[in-house]
Amino acid sequence: xxxxxxxxxxxxxxxxxxxxxxxxxxxxxxxxxxxxxxxxxxxxxxxxxxxxxxxxxxxxxxxxxxxxxxxxxxxxxxxxxxxxxxxxxxxxxxxxxxxxxxxxxxxxxxxxxxxxxxxxxxxxxxxxxxxxxxxxxxxxxxxxxxxxxxxxxxxxxxxxxxxxxxxxxxxxxxxxxxxxxxxxxxxxxxxxxxxxxxxxxxxxxxxxxxxxxxxxxxxxxxxxxxxxxxxxxxxxxxxxxxxxxxxxxxxxxxxxxxxxxxxxxxxxxxxxxxxxxxxxxxxxxxxxxxxxxxxxxxxxxxxxxxxxxxxxxxxxxxxxxxxxxxxxxxxxxxxxxxxxxxxxxxxxxxxxxxxxxxxxxxxxxxxxxxxxxxxxxxxxxxxxxxxxxxxxxxxxxxxxxxxxxxxxxxxxxxxxxxxxxxxxxxxxxxxxxxxxxxxxxxxxxxxxxxxxxxxxxxxxxxxxxxxxxxxxxxxxxxxxxxxxxxxxxxxxxxxxxxxxxxxxxxxxxxxxxxxxxxxxxxxxxxxxxxxxxxxxxxxxxxxxxxxxxxxxxxxxxxxxxxxxxxxxxxxxxxxxxxxxxxxxxxxxxxxxxxxxxxxxxxxxxxxxxxxxxxxxxxxxxxxxxxxxxxxxxxxxxxxxxxxxxxx
Numbered sequence: 001x002x003x004x005x006x007x008x009x010x011x012x013x014x015x016x017x018x019x020x021x022x023x024x025x026x027x028x029x030x031x032x033x034x035x036x037x038x039x040x041x042x043x044x045x046x047x048x049x050x051x052x053x054x055x056x057x058x059x060x061x062x063x064x065x066x067x068x069x070x071x072x073x074x075x076x077x078x079x080x081x082x083x084x085x086x087x088x089x090x091x092x093x094x095x096x097x098x099x100x101x102x103x104x105x106x107x108x109x110x111x112x113x114x115x116x117x118x119x120x121x122x123x124x125x126x127x128x129x130x131x132x133x134x135x136x137x138x139x140x141x142x143x144x145x146x147x148x149x150x151x152x153x154x155x156x157x158x159x160x161x162x163x164x165x166x167x168x169x170x171x172x173x174x175x176x177x178x179x180x181x182x183x184x185x186x187x188x189x190x191x192x193x194x195x196x197x198x199x200x201x202x203x204x205x206x207x208x209x210x211x212x213x214x215x216x217x218x219x220x221x222x223x224x225x226x227x228x229x230x231x232x233x234x235x236x237x238x239x240x241x242x243x244x245x246x247x248x249x250x251x252x253x254x255x256x257x258x259x260x261x262x263x264x265x266x267x268x269x270x271x272x273x274x275x276x277x278x279x280x281x282x283x284x285x286x287x288x289x290x291x292x293x294x295x296x297x298x299x300x301x302x303x304x305x306x307x308x309x310x311x312x313x314x315x316x317x318x319x320x321x322x323x324x325x326x327x328x329x330x331x332x333x334x335x336x337x338x339x340x341x342x343x344x345x346x347x348x349x350x351x352x353x354x355x356x357x358x359x360x361x362x363x364x365x366x367x368x369x370x371x372x373x374x375x376x377x378x379x380x381x382x383x384x385x386x387x388x389x390x391x392x393x394x395x396x397x398x399x400x401x402x403x404x405x406x407x408x409x410x411x412x413x414x415x416x417x418x419x420x421x422x423x424x425x426x427x428x429x430x431x432x433x434x435x436x437x438x439x440x441x442x443x444x445x446x447x448x449x450x451x452x453x454x455x456x457x458x459x460x461x462x463x464x465x466x467x468x469x470x471x472x473x474x475x476x477x478x479x480x481x482x483x484x485x486x487x488x489x490x491x492x493x494x495x496x497x498x499x500x501x502x503x504x505x506x507x508x509x510x511x512x513x514x515x516x517x518x519x520x521x522x523x524x525x526x527x528x529x530x531x532x533x534x535x536x537x538x539x540x541x542x543x544x545x546x547x548x549x550x551x552x553x554x555x556x557x558x559x560x561x562x563x564x565x566x567x568x569x570x571x572x573x574x575x576x577x578x579x580x581x582x583x584x585x586x587x588x589x590x591x592x593x594x595x596x597x598x599x600x601x602x603x604x605x606x607x608x609x610x611x612x613x614x615x616x617x618x619x620x621x622x623x624x625x626x627x628x629x630x631x632x633x634x635x636x637x638x639x640x641x642x643x644x645x646x647x
Contacts (some may be wrong), residue, residue: 003026004116005047008056009039011066022105026113036064038220043068045229047279051077052108078108107277139328144172152184154297154304158266161292162193162295165269169288175273176251176282177202180259181241181291182267183210183222186355190218190241190268202245215241221256221268227286229255229277233313246272250379253277254611257289261297273516325401325421331414333358333367342421347394359393370405375406375416391421400428448537454552455484484520488545505625508543510534510582514566517547524560526551531567534579536645546621547613550584550641556614558588560636565634569642581627581644587636599631 010016021029031046033039036058042048048435051068058064068077151164162180169178179202181190190208208215210222216239221228230240231253236245236338251272259266269289275280283339327335338353346353347360353360359367366389373385391401404420459481462474511533518528528551538642547566554564569581591599600619618641622629626646634640 003064004049005041006030006050006052006116007042007048007113008052008054009033009036009058010033011057012054012084015054015057018105019054019108022109022492023112026109028112028116039064041230044231048075050112051075051427052112053077053079053159053213055079061262076112090134102473113117119398120384120621139371140174141280144168144174145284149291152291155295156299158296158299159193161299162296165292175271176246176249178269178271180210180267180269181218186525188217198514208241217254217256217267221258221263222301225258225260227255227257227282227289229253230277241270246329248276255282255285255577257285257292259289259296261293264297264300266293266296266300300502319435322424326410327353327358327417327419327421328416329358330416333371336416344421344423345393345399346391349518352394362389363392370403371416371418373405377405378409378414378619388424400424416521452485452488454521455481455488456539458522460486504539504541506540507535508538508540510536510566510568511560513538513540513543514547517544518551518564520544520548521551523551523555524561526555527563529563532566534568536579542621542624546618547584549617551560553614553618554586554639558586561586562586562638563636579645581642581643585634585636586638586639587634588638590633590637591631591639 004080006023006026008016008019008030010019010032011034023471026359028049031048032043033042039051043051048348068075082130086251101460108435111165117242139325148164148168151168152161155161159513165180166178169175181192183189184191185206187207188210192206192212194204208218210219217230218241230236236246236532241256241598246254249272251274253273255273255277257269257271259269269292271285275614277285317555326337326339327342327344328337330336332357334357335353343350343353349359353525358370361368366387369387369389373387377383377385386402386404389401391399393399400423402422402424404422406418408415412576461479462477465472466472466478505523511530514528514530530636551564564584564586566584567582568579569583582628600615619629628644630642632640634643
């Protein structure tokens with residue numbers, strides 16, 4: 001005998017639990033609907049003996065009222081914890097008002113038992129939408145279920161599971177068609193298996209998205225893990241998988257059973273029938289789906305064991321490769337395994353990397369280089385090779401990496417590759433620092449030869465005069481030249497040792513520093529013009545070097561009669577621009593266009609005699625002080641350098 005079925009309609013989990021608990025000791029089966037729409041579907045597809053409605057959570061009862069009046073007008077309806085003032089309830093229901101929780105649920109159970117207590121539970125006494133459910137259904141259905149179970153014994157392939165279910169149900173006179181769909185977690189889609197497309201008259205070459213509400217029958221099956229049944233009518237064909245084709249084939253009902261076990265959802269088993277499904281037919285479909293689920297679980301467990309053995313072999317190979325991050329790619333370049341270090345390095349989750357192509361982390365040039373390396377390893381005798389590749393993280397930043405690559409082969413078949421990824425940022429930084437130091441040392445050598453030339457020439461000239469005249473009047477000039485050379489040597493040695501261009505900062509006056517620096521340079525017929533003065537914080541010795549090289553650059557490239565002008569940026573009359581910075585400009589030939597981007601490179605010069613070191617010193621001194629430097633054109637068409645002070 002079948003027990004009476006009571007439909008509990010409530011969107012509150014605790015209410016559903018209390019009602020179900022209250023009816024536990026009564027001779028009924030409780031089925032659940034979380035809203036009015038789901039209750040309507042239940043009423044249309046199932047035989048319901050009584051309805052319990054939680055009016056507190058089911059607001060608009062009009063849809064449910066219409067469904068009960070049209071589908072099951074004789075079905076008693078109880079409104080639990082409801083308000084009798086609602087007209088729908090007054091017309092439709094018997095109200096069990098709330099006193100306290102235990103009292104109201106006990107009275108509810110008593111009312112339900114009293115109203116349906118005389119139900120015999122005999123299937124022959126019930127009338128469903130399909131008419132009386134005959135006991136003659138049992139032998140045929142038992143034969144179908146038994147045949148499926150026998151064929152699924154010792155099955156080791158999901159493909160065989162699909163074929164058995166489809167063939168047994170499609171060949172039965174009771175059902176029109178059946179198919180199995182796999183759930184793709186990545187794409188969130190139900191994907192029909194196409195094991196024998198030629199034998200199928202149904203248009204199976206498509207997928208069904210889950211999560212957007214287009215296929216509620218599939219979604220409800222997935223979320224509830226229970227058999228779902230629905231009538232296939234023209235007005236609802238879009239909600240049924242292959243609904244148009246089902247209507248054309250005069251299908252009246254479709255059932256969707258979950259293929260799942262122990263928290264794993266494998267997919268769905270979908271059955272189409274020409275008539276409404278009886279309880280026995282639904283039980284048969286659910287039983288077959290349950291058997292298939294256990295078979296799929298066994299297959300999955302065996303697959304995981306095999307994968308664990310393969311993973312052990314992969315990790316043994318991974319240990320052979322040096323690096324922090326590790327991965328395994330299949331033969332098409334998709335991630336099969338990644339370790340925690342690579343996950344941390346890239347910023348992706350493990351699930352976000354697995355199954356993705358390696359191009360997610362490496363650009364096209366790097367991928368092509370990796371593929372060429374793999375081909376070379378397969379053709380040669382080397383076991384691994386290293387490549388430098390930039391790795392792109394999830395945030396879009398780039399990490400310089402060294403990737404050690406090894407290939408996976410079994411009996412001459414290429415299975416994939418293993419990679420060890422090492423972050424070489426520090427190594428690259430060290431290499432760059434060493435390169436810069438070497439460039440700096442080379443520049444220092446040229447500084448000595450370049451900057452010492454002027455004071456040495458001046459001192460030699462005064463010594464010649466002293467030798468010719470026998471007078472000591474020029475001794476101070478010689479001493480000044482020697483002092484200047486000593487200062488230069490000390491600056492170079494200090495910079496070579498410490499790498500600092502501003503170590504002893506103090507307030508200095510721009511005009512005084514400009515005049516002193518001008519005296520240190522062979523100026524010939526050049527003219528100096530000081531627009532205004534200002535006070536700034538600078539290392540006096542290094543600041544002189546900056547000015548001297550600016551003046552020397554103007555004279556060397558602007559001509560011996562060039563006019564050099566120095567002054568503050570902005571106007572001294574405007575206090576908002578005071579001490580913003582200063583400029584050095586000339587009326588020479590200007591800056592060469594082809595050297596605009598490399599003016600401050602120590603290896604670049606625009607004159608055959610120049611060594612290109614002067615402007616490099618200017619930039620280094622400015623940077624050491626925290627100043628920014630901009631090269632532009634003066635109003636007279638010459639060169640102009642603007643120095644903006646820090647802050």
